[in-house]
Amino acid sequence: MTQTLDVGEGFSQLDSSHATGAPTATQTSAKFGTFAITFGIAFTLLYTVLERLNWPLFTYQPAVDKLYFWLHRPLSGEGPPMYWYGWIVNAAIAAFVVGSIATIISGQRLRRATVFCCALAALWPAALAALRIYITGWATFDADFLDSVWVAAPPAFVGAAAVTYYVPAQLAERAWTSWLLIVPIAGLVVLGNSLLIYFVR
Amino acid sequence: MNIIFSIIREDTFWSILLFVHFLLAVGLLAAVTLQAVAVLMPARQVAGHFVERSPVPTAAYTALIVVLYVLQALMGAWIYVKYRIYVRIPMEALRHWWTLGSFELKEHFVAMGLGLLPAYWYFWRQPLSAEHDGIRRWVTVFLALTVWYAFIVGHVANDFRGVGS
Numbered sequence: 001m002t003q004t005l006d007v008g009e010g011f012s013q014l015d016s017s018h019a020t021g022a023p024t025a026t027q028t029s030a031k032f033g034t035f036a037i038t039f040g041i042a043f044t045l046l047y048t049v050l051e052r053l054n055w056p057l058f059t060y061q062p063a064v065d066k067l068y069f070w071l072h073r074p075l076s077g078e079g080p081p082m083y084w085y086g087w088i089v090n091a092a093i094a095a096f097v098v099g100s101i102a103t104i105i106s107g108q109r110l111r112r113a114t115v116f117c118c119a120l121a122a123l124w125p126a127a128l129a130a131l132r133i134y135i136t137g138w139a140t141f142d143a144d145f146l147d148s149v150w151v152a153a154p155p156a157f158v159g160a161a162a163v164t165y166y167v168p169a170q171l172a173e174r175a176w177t178s179w180l181l182i183v184p185i186a187g188l189v190v191l192g193n194s195l196l197i198y199f200v201r
Numbered sequence: 202m203n204i205i206f207s208i209i210r211e212d213t214f215w216s217i218l219l220f221v222h223f224l225l226a227v228g229l230l231a232a233v234t235l236q237a238v239a240v241l242m243p244a245r246q247v248a249g250h251f252v253e254r255s256p257v258p259t260a261a262y263t264a265l266i267v268v269l270y271v272l273q274a275l276m277g278a279w280i281y282v283k284y285r286i287y288v289r290i291p292m293e294a295l296r297h298w299w300t301l302g303s304f305e306l307k308e309h310f311v312a313m314g315l316g317l318l319p320a321y322w323y324f325w326r327q328p329l330s331a332e333h334d335g336i337r338r339w340v341t342v343f344l345a346l347t348v349w350y351a352f353i354v355g356h357v358a359n360d361f362r363g364v365g366s
Contacts, residue, residue, distance in 0.1 A: 029326070036319035043316030051309070062282045082285055084308050085278065088315070095316065177336040180320055181343060184313040191309045198302025 031103045034110070039099035041114060041179045045121055046098075047091040048187035052125075052194065056086020057093070111172040112164055114179055120160035122186075127159070128152035215283050219364050222276045226352050229269040232262045237345035240338040263325035266344070267318055274315055277351075281308075288362045300357055307354045314347035 023031070050056070059072035063079025074081045102110050131152055135143045145151070205214055239259040284304075292301050317340055324330075324337040 033323050036323040040317045040320035044313050047309075047312050047316065060282075062285050080285055080290070082282070084281070084312075088312055091312075091316070177333065180317060180336060181339050184317065184343065188306075188309060188313060192306055195302045195305050198298045198305065201296070201298045 034103050034107075035099040037177060037180060038102035038110065038114075039095045041118075041183050042098040043091050043095035044184040044187050045117065046094050047087060048183075048190055049121060050087045050090050051191060054083065055090060056083040057090040058086045059083055060085055107173075108169060111169070111176050114176060115167050115172050116160050116164040118179060118183065119163040120156055123159040123163075124149070124152060124156035127156045215280070215287075216364050218276070218280055219359065222273065222280055222355075223359075223364070225269055225273050225276065226348075226355065229266065229273055230348055230352055232266050232269065233341070233345045233348050235259070236262050236266065237342050240341050260325050260327060260329065263322060267322050270314060270318060270344070270348070273351075274311055277311065277355075284358070288358060292358075292361060297361060300354075300361055303354045304358050307351050310347040310350050314344050317344065 054071060056071060058070065059068045060066075060082040061068070061072070061074060061078045062082055064077075066078070070086075071083070072081060105113075128149060131146050135146055139146075209217075236259045289301065289304075321340050321344060324333050324340060329337070
């Protein structure tokens, strides 16, 4: 019996555990597997998003040894800010919540939700980039109001929903653990691209 | 911190911390490289019976790798405070953009590796699942790459302004 099947079975076994009492070691292991895999996908995805949006949970000012909640632009004489800790803690808390939710929903919904979130993470910035190309190169009217992450959201949500709908359930099931590699590698490409400024000077 | 600095000089303290960071990095590098090479090696077959992929008990390194990775990330995060003021500002002033950019990317490599640690640990739990053979192999290789990248870039940054520089 494979562990993937064990994980899948874990969800159905969860229902029966109510009748029999405490969860078995296999169920606990399956739940942990679901949590760990979901945490890995969610953390790497959220870390990339939070870094790009610059949404740290806190900002540390090492020169004056001060900690500020959320994003803090340094005041005069405070020295350079450090956001990295804030991104990591923010992503870890959010991924922990996502991973915990993953252990209580059905396996099929979890796989679908993973496809939806990953597709959304790719399509939202793509939609925004497309809008910006349209505004600068194609629009014949004052289209600056289109340069907004919220305007890019509806097409991204529709696109992600369509991808989720058309991806076969078997493929979503088979590819689920592969997101553990696809997301961090894609994240590093995005984050590396944002650092190109250092390498082309 | 003031108690420590009353015993030893501040720069000596940071040098010791950096050296311990280096020693732990060598240990982590050895363990994760050995495991990554072992999972990439083709399985050997002797007289019709499959034997283990490697004479090294690779699964036994998992807990050590997880502990060292977390410890290294914490130590790196601590030393990073000193780096931000004492190393990065002169690095910018002297226009060492490649070193600076590579170090910025190192933060992201380490963060990605940290996020994968629970799954990595799960995939290496005994008995090893044949179903997860592929993902176990590539997550291990990914972790090894993050450690190698962090080690090399950290070493270059240390050469700019660190122990012995």
